[in-house]
Amino acid sequence: MRMEGRFEVGAPRERVWRCITDATLMVACIPGCEEIEPVDARSYRARVLVEVGPIKARFNLVVEVTEELPFDRVASVTRGEEGTRASMLSADNLVTLTELGPELTEVRYSSEVSVTGRLAKYGLGMMRKRVDRLGVQFAERFRERIGSGALSA
Amino acid sequence: MSALARLHRPATVEEAVRLLAGGDGERTRLLAGGATLVAMLNAGLVDPAELVSLAAVDELRGIGTLPDGGLRIGAMTRHRETAADVRLAGTLAVLREAAARIANPVVRNMGTIGGSISFADPAADYPPALVAADAAVEIAGPQGRRRVPAREFFVDWYATALGPNEMVTAILLAPRAPGLGSYDKLYRVAGDYAIVSVALSVAWRDGACARAGLAVGGCGPRPLHLDEADELLRAGRLGAQAARRAGELLAAAADPLDDVRASAAYRRRVIPRMVERALAAARDELSRTA
Numbered sequence: 001m002r003m004e005g006r007f008e009v010g011a012p013r014e015r016v017w018r019c020i021t022d023a024t025l026m027v028a029c030i031p032g033c034e035e036i037e038p039v040d041a042r043s044y045r046a047r048v049l050v051e052v053g054p055i056k057a058r059f060n061l062v063v064e065v066t067e068e069l070p071f072d073r074v075a076s077v078t079r080g081e082e083g084t085r086a087s088m089l090s091a092d093n094l095v096t097l098t099e100l101g102p103e104l105t106e107v108r109y110s111s112e113v114s115v116t117g118r119l120a121k122y123g124l125g126m127m128r129k130r131v132d133r134l135g136v137q138f139a140e141r142f143r144e145r146i147g148s149g150a151l152s153a
Numbered sequence: 154m155s156a157l158a159r160l161h162r163p164a165t166v167e168e169a170v171r172l173l174a175g176g177d178g179e180r181t182r183l184l185a186g187g188a189t190l191v192a193m194l195n196a197g198l199v200d201p202a203e204l205v206s207l208a209a210v211d212e213l214r215g216i217g218t219l220p221d222g223g224l225r226i227g228a229m230t231r232h233r234e235t236a237a238d239v240r241l242a243g244t245l246a247v248l249r250e251a252a253a254r255i256a257n258p259v260v261r262n263m264g265t266i267g268g269s270i271s272f273a274d275p276a277a278d279y280p281p282a283l284v285a286a287d288a289a290v291e292i293a294g295p296q297g298r299r300r301v302p303a304r305e306f307f308v309d310w311y312a313t314a315l316g317p318n319e320m321v322t323a324i325l326l327a328p329r330a331p332g333l334g335s336y337d338k339l340y341r342v343a344g345d346y347a348i349v350s351v352a353l354s355v356a357w358r359d360g361a362c363a364r365a366g367l368a369v370g371g372c373g374p375r376p377l378h379l380d381e382a383d384e385l386l387r388a389g390r391l392g393a394q395a396a397r398r399a400g401e402l403l404a405a406a407a408d409p410l411d412d413v414r415a416s417a418a419y420r421r422r423v424i425p426r427m428v429e430r431a432l433a434a435a436r437d438e439l440s441r442t443a
Contacts, residue, residue, distance in 0.1 A: 053272065053311030054190065054199050056179050086197065118198045125410035125417070126310060129374070133309075 001124055003131045004110035007139035011146050013097050016105040017071045019146055020095060029141040031134045034058075046080075050119065052130060057082050057119050059089055072097060087117030107142075109135070160184075161205045166212055166293045166322055172205045174295050174318040183207060183320055185229060185268030188260045213267065213322060216240065222328035225291075228267025228321045233258075235266060244286065244364075245326055247334030247354045251282035254336060257344040267321040270306070273313045273375075276346040276414075280307050281370035282336055284378045285352035288326050294319035307375035330364070332357035333438055337431055338370070339423060341414060347371040348415045351427045355391065357439055362387045367399060367428065372420050373408040386432070391439070396432035400425030 009016050019025050023036040023044060032049040039045055043064040050057045061080030068074050078091040091113040098106040115127065122130075163169040173181055180202035184190055193199045207213055213229035216238050224240060232252045235241065241249035255261055255269070255278045269279050270290065283290075283303035290306045292299050295318055303324075306314045315321070338350035350370035356363040365386035369377040382399035389395025409420040 053274075054182065054193065084200070086200075118196075121196075121198060123410075123412050125412045129310060129408075129410060 001114070001128065002110065002112055003128070003135075004108070005132065005135040005139075006106060006108045007135075007142075008100065009105050009107060009143055009146055010103055011105060012103060013071050013099045013105045016097055016107065016146065019142070020074065020097075020107070021068075025145055028145060029138055031137045031141075052119065052122055052126075055118060055121075057087050059087070061089070082117070087115060087119045089113070089115050107139075157201065157204060159203045161203065162209050163205060163207075164209050164211070166210055166320070169205055169207060169210060169320060170293055170295060170318060172203075173320065176203050176205075181205065183271075185271070186231065186263040186265040187268075188256075188264030189268065189272050207267075207320075219325070224326040224329075226266055226324040226326070228323055229265045230267075232256075232261040232264050232266070232269075236261065240329070241334075243329040244332045244334055244354045244356050245329040247282045247285050247336050247352050248279075248288075248326070250334065250336035251278040251352060254278050254338055260344075266324055270324075271313060271315065271321050273307055273311050274346065275307075275310060275374055275376070276348075276350075276371040278336065278338065278347065278350060278370065281350055281352035281368035281376040281378075282334075283324065284368035284376040285354045285366040286326060286334065287354070287366050288324050290314075290321055291323040291325055292319050293322045298322070300325065304378060310374045312374075330356040330358070332363075333435055335431055335435060335438075337427060337434075339427060346414070349420050349423045349427055351431045352376075353431050353435060355386075355435055355439075362390050365391065367403070367431075369403050369407065369424055369428070371409070371414075372424060377403055377407055377424075379403060379406060391432050391436055393429070393433070393436075396429045397425065399432075400428035403428060 027033050027036045034049060035047040037045045046061045046063055048059045059080045059082055061078050063076050063078045065076045073096045076093045081088045091111045093111045096108045100106050161172050163172055182201040182204055184204045184206045207229055213227040215227050216230055217225045219225055232255045235252035236249055269277055288303045289300045290303055301314045308314055332355045334354045336352050338347040340347055347370050349372055352368045354366040365383050367382055379402055382402050385395045385399050404421050404424040407421055407424055409417040411417050
């Protein structure tokens with residue numbers, strides 16, 4: 001399924017770029033993300049908890065950056081599964097930044113996600129709502145961090 | 154999939170809360186009637202390490218009358234009992250009708266009101282009925298007991314106002330008033346979850362509507378309810394015009410899904426018709442009995 005969204009951040013594009021490529025900051029912004037650990041220059045290991053009702057799925061993911069064009073776009077591929085292999089997830093992701101003004105940046109994200117296993121029980125419509133909600137949460141947290149000077153400038 | 158390590162059987166609510174708080178939060182689950190949880194266990198969708206069965210907690214069983222004449226439905230009360238209780242009449246009949254429409258006799262014999270609302274499937278039958286009746290939910294947790302209006306209990310898809318280590322202990326209902334309650338659902342096959350459901354509770358005295366509560370199920374993350382629609386119905390004495398307007402308002406506020414049962418667009422179209430039908434039936438009933 002295709003997931004996409006956009007939000008605006010009141011900060012210059014370079015600063016937004018540094019944030020979205022800062023793993024520590026991403027842990028704090030991605031809903032349910034418990035850990036991100038660099039594996040090498042182009043890939044990360046991440047642990048993300050997805051909760052839908054009584055189902056709590058903890059995914060061990062590997063994110064591999066496939067294309068990085070500074071200040072403009074990052075493409076990545078995510079693959080992973082729950083420890084018990086009860087659900088599998090894979091995604092092709094693209095994040096692009098557009099300068100709307102000296103202090104205003106648009107972040108666009110899109111992802112072609114495939115989930116199989118127990119989380120798929122909830123069906124596409126429900127997952128879509130869920131992901132939209134996570135997107136809003138991410139944007140809120142991201143704006144908070146970028147505004148609070150949490151980032152070392 | 155790991156094996157279930159322990160099954161606890163506490164005798165009191167306090168003990169159940171202690172077990173819940175003492176366990177590994179993510180892998181300790183309460184077991185009520187099991188109508189949903191056991192099915193999910195069997196399907197391999199959840200793998201709790203510890204289950205806390207509420208079957209031996211006396212306080213949670215049955216329906217009692219409160220000093221003010223209201224009712225207290227214990228969390229472990231089976232749907233079958235709720236569907237058969239004659240005290241759920243007048244404004245409270247909405248709850249009895251909803252209980253009678255849940256799934257099938259096997260599920261109604263096992264499933265409980267506390268379990269059902271804690272799972273909070275937005276297409277389930279109790280949530281809109283409790284919202285229409287303006288019920289309250291009693292919750293126990295490590296800090297003691299608290300009450301939350303049903304209208305605030307359901308917060309999102311499969312998410313409730315329950316905090317960590319909290320559990321539902323009862324549903325509290327204000328004394329029933331003369332009037333009526335009704336629950337109608339549109340479904341694919343008997344026993345299925347609702348495509349759209351409409352719950353109505355009306356207090357009616359001397360030819361005037363004292364209070365109207367209307368809620369729609371299956372059309373968003375939580376039961377759909379608008380104070381404005383209730384007020385329209387009350388002021389318009391449940392008239393056809395008020396019903397049409399209330400249905401339109403609710404349809405506009407709905408946030409339904411496309412799923413195996415129906416498309417979101419279809420649900421939006423059906424809401425006003427279901428609302429008008431419920432109100433027409435209510436007017437009919439009141440004209441016969443009032």
